[in-house]
Amino acid sequence: MLKYTPIAQFAIGTDHKVKAWNKACELLTGVSAEEIVGTDDQWKIFYPKKRPILADLVVEQDYEKFLEKYGTKKPAQSSIVPNAWEATDYFENFNGKPRYIYFLAAPVFDDEGNITGAVTTLQDITLRKIQKEAMKRESEQLQQQYSLLQSSMGERFKFCNIIGKSKKMQEVYDVIIRAAASADSVVIYGESGVGKELVARAIHDTSQRKDAPFIPVNCGAISEALLENEFFGHVKGAFTGAYSDKKGFLSNVEGGTLFLDEVGELSLSMQVKLLRAIEGGGFSPVGSTEVLYSDFRIVAASNQNLWEEVQKGRFRSDFFYRLYVIPIDIPPLRERKEDLALLTDYFFSQMDSPLHFDVLPGKDIKKIYNYHWPGNVRELQNVLRRYVTFNSLDFMALPDIDPPVIQPQPPSGIVTVSDSETELPLTDAAARFEKQLILSALNNCRWHREQAAEKLGISRRTLYRKMMAHGLISAI
Incomplete structure (x- = not known):
């Protein structure tokens, strides 16, 4: 069994001689099975002087000596493998490289419960250790940055380009500082016009990514057909008109912050692809099989309740939980x-x-x-x-006034065409008819876009795009 496992393992008997030394162990240690099997020289691979290694101590069941020899190497009984002991040691030159090696040794029993030997698993955890140390250093630096920002802020009337001295805004400033001192994703909630992008920029500008790009993306303003191209870019020849390579948002934001405004408008398929990129799986430009990687942080914003969107099946739960680490609620001006x-x-x-x-x-x-x-x-x-x-106050559209009703010519069961319309090109006539349908649906739904989109059998994004194309946004 040991011979074919992809994990570096070896076995010794009660005489402390090596009985098995698998291929993965050969690759990790640089020592062949032919050299080591049948000898008790396993210590030579790890230490300059002869001493018992973890497998030897497990065979002898000498726990006190285990603690003595591995006292500074995180010695412990395994919480996963019964009767096994574990430790981690650092070697300046292990098969030509400095490495952290994780040892896990478990006794082997015969049918009567007697120990007949031990199996040791070796794992090179150097990369994991380096990453952990780097994250620890980054966390300490971010904590120092947070402390400095917090001590210098006090009762401020302005933070970055955000204005406000109220208690609620002081609380927002504090969350911004905490978010800036973290590497986690942020979701900003608030009504339209409260300044969600200003908050996103403040987080970026006070974080360690401040010298890298800040790229804002209005997710609701990009048509479904263009989403992949805009986010991932394309290569030359990917489609008609692709005369040269083009970088997408993810390539351009390298090292910085990607601000996803109206993130709830992203399609489910796009959420999957973005989730893969966020979690280190990379992305491929349109027309390419090459996998690219980008280091970036996501700050998202929405005026919708994203959890309700998850329950309605319009927002993926895995994408929600990946984004919803640090929520920030921006209070309305009232x-x-x-x-x-x-x-x-x-x-x-x-x-x-x-x-x-x-x-x-x-x-x-x-x-x-x-x-x-x-x-x-x-x-x-x-x-x-x-x-x-x-020189006079003009609120223009008070909240108790209904949205303006633009009277279309609603189609009935049989669509009639006026003489003037028959003189139009087909595309113009179709566009005029589409505008009438949209206006009719909006008026019937009192300009509630979600209801109107459902009535028309299209998505909110598509409705928004068509309203923009027909010049209906200004009518709201």
Whole structure:
């Protein structure tokens, strides 16, 4: 059995002579079975002077001597293999290389329960040890960075380009610092307009990846047909029009942060491929069989409840758990109105306006505080731009006003074509008809996109793309 196992193993008898030395053991140690079998020279492979190795001590069942000889080598009874002992030793020159070797020795019994020898398994864990040490050093460096950032921050009104002194924003700043001091994935939750990309950039800019690229990707704005090409790139000749190689997001983000905005819009098949790349399985450009690898961190954002999307079968659970390590909830502006004055002054300064919040008319200040900002910080910025231009507050679309209804000519069971439409090219007529169908579905669903998409039998991403193509986004 030992002869054919892919794991380095050897066996000794009660006379401490080697009885078996498999091929994997030959490759690891550089010593052939012909040289070692029948001798008790196994110690020579590991140590300069004769001494018992783990197998010898297991045969003798001398646990005290085991602890004496391997006291600094993490000696222990195996929690996996019954009656086995284990240890890890470092060798400066083991078959020509410095190596960490893991030993696991188990006794062999006859039918009457007597020990007849021992089998030792050898495993080169050098790479694992180096990676563990590197991760430990990185963790210590990140912890130092976190401590420095935390001590220097205090009660701040601005963190990176995020404005806010409220308690809720101070809590967000603290989570950003913790996230920056970690290498784990982050998911940012929040309504549209709260500044999810600003938070993602803050995490990147205060992390050890700050000198590498930060690449934001709007997952909902890329059509399904282009997803692989955009993320993984393509090689010359992969498809018509591919006249040269093109790098995708994953190649370009090497060493940096990939920000997946509206991550819930990614297709299930794309989630699988991204998960493979995140977990070190690599990726292949379109038209290539070459597997490429990229070192990057994912920060994702969504205004949807991703766990509900998992339960509905629209988001993979394995992808969810891979992303959902550090969640950050960004509060809507209506829940941190104490930041309104700071934000207003900040936006006025960005517009080179001499205005300040505290010199605004009392009625305008009252309106700003009483309004509940469904569009959040982005809406505040737009309102202030109009205020600077027109010198009056104009909220334009109050939350209790229904979305505008654009009256289409809804098709009935039999589609009628007007005389003007018969003069159009087929593609133009089809586009006009498609727009009417989309408008009809949106109006019937009170512009709820998910319901409209379901009614039309298409995905939300496809609906969004078609709305963009027909100029319907501005109608919302």
